[in-house]
Amino acid sequence: MARLRSTSPVGVPPRDTSPDASIFRRWLATAAGDVALASDLATGANSTTPIDHSGAPLGCQLRMPLAAQHIGRSIANVSGSDGNYYILAVPVFVRAGEAGRYRLTVDVTPFGADSVTLEVRNTSWALTVNPTPGQTSDDSTIALTSEGLVQVGISWTFDLAVGLQYVLVKRFMRDIDTGATLFGWALDHQRGSAGNSNGILVDGTAVQGSPYGALASYAPANVLEFYDEEVAVDGPLSAWVTSRLNRKVNALWEYVTGGSLPGNVARQISNTWDNNRATWTSEALLEFPITCVALGASTDIANPKTPDLSQLSGWIRYPNKHATAFSSFCGVIVQMPNFRISTSDLRVQVLMDTSSDTTALDGTPGYRFDVLVDGVTASAEVEPVRLAAAPARWWRATITGIPFTAGVTNQFDVRIRHTTGGALGKPVQITGVCVYFDP
Amino acid sequence: MSLSRISSSEPLADREVRSLAPAVSRRLATSLAGRGRYLLELLRGDTAGFVDDGATPLNPQGQRGIDRSGPPWGDAHMHPIWITEYTSGTDVEGEVPTATLTTVGQIASITARFFVRPFYVSPLAPYSRAYFRGLGTRLTAGTANATVRVYGPDGLAGSFTSATLSTTGTAQFGTGAYAADLRPGWNERLIQFELTSLAGGATGMDIGPCSLNQVVRRTH
Numbered sequence: 001m002a003r004l005r006s007t008s009p010v011g012v013p014p015r016d017t018s019p020d021a022s023i024f025r026r027w028l029a030t031a032a033g034d035v036a037l038a039s040d041l042a043t044g045a046n047s048t049t050p051i052d053h054s055g056a057p058l059g060c061q062l063r064m065p066l067a068a069q070h071i072g073r074s075i076a077n078v079s080g081s082d083g084n085y086y087i088l089a090v091p092v093f094v095r096a097g098e099a100g101r102y103r104l105t106v107d108v109t110p111f112g113a114d115s116v117t118l119e120v121r122n123t124s125w126a127l128t129v130n131p132t133p134g135q136t137s138d139d140s141t142i143a144l145t146s147e148g149l150v151q152v153g154i155s156w157t158f159d160l161a162v163g164l165q166y167v168l169v170k171r172f173m174r175d176i177d178t179g180a181t182l183f184g185w186a187l188d189h190q191r192g193s194a195g196n197s198n199g200i201l202v203d204g205t206a207v208q209g210s211p212y213g214a215l216a217s218y219a220p221a222n223v224l225e226f227y228d229e230e231v232a233v234d235g236p237l238s239a240w241v242t243s244r245l246n247r248k249v250n251a252l253w254e255y256v257t258g259g260s261l262p263g264n265v266a267r268q269i270s271n272t273w274d275n276n277r278a279t280w281t282s283e284a285l286l287e288f289p290i291t292c293v294a295l296g297a298s299t300d301i302a303n304p305k306t307p308d309l310s311q312l313s314g315w316i317r318y319p320n321k322h323a324t325a326f327s328s329f330c331g332v333i334v335q336m337p338n339f340r341i342s343t344s345d346l347r348v349q350v351l352m353d354t355s356s357d358t359t360a361l362d363g364t365p366g367y368r369f370d371v372l373v374d375g376v377t378a379s380a381e382v383e384p385v386r387l388a389a390a391p392a393r394w395w396r397a398t399i400t401g402i403p404f405t406a407g408v409t410n411q412f413d414v415r416i417r418h419t420t421g422g423a424l425g426k427p428v429q430i431t432g433v434c435v436y437f438d439p
Numbered sequence: 440m441s442l443s444r445i446s447s448s449e450p451l452a453d454r455e456v457r458s459l460a461p462a463v464s465r466r467l468a469t470s471l472a473g474r475g476r477y478l479l480e481l482l483r484g485d486t487a488g489f490v491d492d493g494a495t496p497l498n499p500q501g502q503r504g505i506d507r508s509g510p511p512w513g514d515a516h517m518h519p520i521w522i523t524e525y526t527s528g529t530d531v532e533g534e535v536p537t538a539t540l541t542t543v544g545q546i547a548s549i550t551a552r553f554f555v556r557p558f559y560v561s562p563l564a565p566y567s568r569a570y571f572r573g574l575g576t577r578l579t580a581g582t583a584n585a586t587v588r589v590y591g592p593d594g595l596a597g598s599f600t601s602a603t604l605s606t607t608g609t610a611q612f613g614t615g616a617y618a619a620d621l622r623p624g625w626n627e628r629l630i631q632f633e634l635t636s637l638a639g640g641a642t643g644m645d646i647g648p649c650s651l652n653q654v655v656r657r658t659h
Binding site: 009011014025033036061068072073097107186250261316319323336409415 | 442443444445448449450451452453455456457458465467468469470471472473474476478479481482483484485487488489498500501502503504505506507509510511512513514515516517519520521522523524525526527528529530531532533534535537549550551552553554555556557559569570572573574607611624647649650652653655
């Protein structure tokens with residue numbers, strides 16, 4: 001018996017279903033085949049490339065917000081001289097199919113006519129967006145914060161490519177600006193509108209009861225398949241086929257939309273949560289951003305071991321000695337999606353800057369990074385790599401296979417250690433972290 | 440609207456497809472054959488390869504297909520939409536708690552500003568709430584108690600939800616605090632932390648890290 005399944009959507013012309021059209025194989029076989037194709041696309045069953053939301057025909061893009069962080073830290077320049085500093089330097093991960101326009105907003109205290117520019121760099125540290133002045137919010141949107149400080153927003157609309165890249169904001173800082181504060185930042189798609197309420201359930205009447213039945217669950221064990229023989233030319237129109245096909249479509253409808261059938265109050269199948277529903281092991285693993293975290297500025301530190309004397313001392317982060325035990329430098333607590341936990345695709349990217357232009361990070365005491373999850377389970381530790389050939393001073397560490405618990409709150413501590421102890425030589429400034437799934 | 444292939448969103452009841460049921464061909468055929476096309480459009484994010492206008496409405500993003508923003512546009516994904524960062528590294532400079540409370544009754548306020556994905560706005564839609572998660576660490580030995588309040592869109596003039604935390608070390612706030620009535624687009628919510636009691640020699644509490652997260656259940 002040949003399983004009915006369209007290799008690509010076939011569809012049924014309107015004339016085949018008009019009141020007096022002859023019933024049968026032409027539309028019924030097509031219906032069974034197209035529904036089987038839809039089922040395979042949704043679940044990845046039968047060796048079908050499943051939708052992964054990377055854009056048509058593999059599904060509408062997700063366009064998740066990439067970052068929103070409250071910082072509330074002083075960025076006062078205490079060096080005694082004016083200068084340009086990166087006040088934001090973070091890795092950013094963009095999903096496949098979601099290259100395009102993005103909008104970055106940075107909230108700070110007013111800065112007069114001083115320069116604030118955005119730049120974007122790729123993994124070779126080459127500029128992909130040249131330094132661009134930001135647009136300051138109108139006076140009408142200047143707001144007092146809960147700390148009583150005046151806050152203005154600077155925003156940029158710019159292009160990001162797919163994959164990993166680095167977003168940096170450089171600001172000219174005057175040493176007399178002792179109240180300079182960085183309140184927070186956010187990064188999202190540049191959206192033409194916030195969205196509306198297009199719906200496919202609303203029919204203008206109050207729904208009562210649930211008259212439409214479906215399979216109890218949409219799982220491999222009870223998903224119905226159809227075969228050529230069941231829809232043979234000149235065969236009878238069998239309720240065996242129509243009722244089963246209807247129940248399959250009803251269940252698939254709930255599986256795909258996450259909602260109840262139009263006309264039903266209650267869902268007929270059990271809840272389907274997030275990606276990688278347990279019974280469908282071939283469903284697409286999604287590239288998925290979790291969050292980006294800004295950790296500190298990048299300064300031309302002459303002596304960062306004494307924070308009170310270095311520039312932007314309220315907004316820098318660095319190890320203060322060569323400790324061979326791990327020490328946390330970034331902590332977040334977030335709700336994780338229901339993604340695969342065995343052979344986890346969760347990654348953390350760390351961006352760092354060293355004042356050393358010519359040697360490996362701080363010479364011989366090699367750095368190592370890992371992620372501790374819920375204070376218990378740690379990922380494998382990794383070494384950082386230089387982003388561009390010397391004398392470039394920016395480095396990154398890519399921590400992969402990070403364990404996590406799906407569907408619940410997880411606490412992540414990103415940590416650093418050294419392979420040898422001793423006094424601090426040329427320390428590294430850690431400027432940002434990105435957490436994301438990259439299967 | 441021009442369609443080269445039929446489309447339907449109408450389900451059939453069991454009684455309509457059973458043996459000896461009246462064979463209303465238009466309803467039977469349109470539903471069984473048309474819903475396959477409808478689902479293919481939702482899944483693929485296009486007109487399913489047919490050269491016509493498409494049969495499905497645009498999703499809340501203004502695009503075609505399910506975008507996993509909550510029913511009926513697919514199960515909504517769990518994900519954080521706003522964070523504060525903090526950890527207590529011993530050998531790293533530069534960590535500052537989200538807030539530090541040292542006097543009973545002291546209140547620290549922060550404003551969370553974040554973007555909510557476009558979603559189908561309906562009562563109790565998954566994306567209409569963002570659940571607060573956060574940690575508190577007591578200062579010096581003893582017990583410290585704190586409350587977090589997440590206010591609604593009207594700020595202090597409106598209602599809030601809250602959760603509490605009692606710890607002799609580091610612990611999570613309860614799960615009862617959430618930002619309600621979120622709308623697609625930019626949202627702002629006032630979050631307050633209050634130190635409610637100290638005992639056994641504790642001298643205060645460090646707050647952080649924290650986050651607001653969307654979708655803890657399919658609907659609330």
